[in-house]
Amino acid sequence: MNAFPPPGDKKQLEEGLVFTPKFDADGLVPAMAIDAATKEPLMLAYMNAESLKLTLELGEAVYWSRSRKEIWHKGKTSGQVQKVVEIRTDCDQDALVVYVEQLGGGCCHTGRNDCFYRKVAGRSEEGGALLSFREAHKVGNG
């Protein structure tokens, strides 16, 4: 049984108060985890209906691992648990923002606090771009 009703018409989708997440062809919806304390983006992952339901039940972020093709209770083995503070959805309910309390010293498997540790720093000759490591917890010229 699917816990989430199928998306309704445009008005229900945009102005309704029933959560009808719109999963894509692979049954997934992107979820951006943001640190509820610092408001810094932590990671972007995906949830299917089952992992979203588990997230709601447990109060901890549960994703769908696209590489391992399995339910991924974040931090269950690493200790990098994400306690859910607030979940937002957007106008057409096909994207989620999950504000979390990040436990375990960070979310990234590289050992960093968050996965977005590099920023575009300049253009390459081919029209692409070069990156630089950003200073933690600063937006802009940091």
Next chain:
Amino acid sequence: MNAFPPPGDKKQLEEGLVFTPKFDADGLVPAMAIDAATKEPLMLAYMNAESLKLTLELGEAVYWSRSRKEIWHKGKTSGQVQKVVEIRTDCDQDALVVYVEQLGGGCCHTGRNDCFYRKVAGRSEEGGALLSFREAHKVGNG
């Protein structure tokens, strides 16, 4: 010619300083736009290589519209232009965070400042969830 080199090995991907975005099977990468001033998430959309290149060239967010299947220079007609302040990428370079200065009074086609104007407010009897309209610019109990 693709402005972005193909993704390298794991070390280059995670620790390198060449921007090698990893586009999915549809040629897209998700991009979360965040207000650089308030740090509030604005919208989640997708970029293909061309729109990402245009974003870098113009200094304004350009997306790929999945519904219209065309390049979408955000705000070009509505005035809701997003001036790019900073672009971050994650460890495996398959997601972007775009900090922007949001012009035109907001980003959402519903007339709201941002698209994430509802949050999960409680569980439904079926195991799903109910939403509530959130107060703008507050995380938590707002």
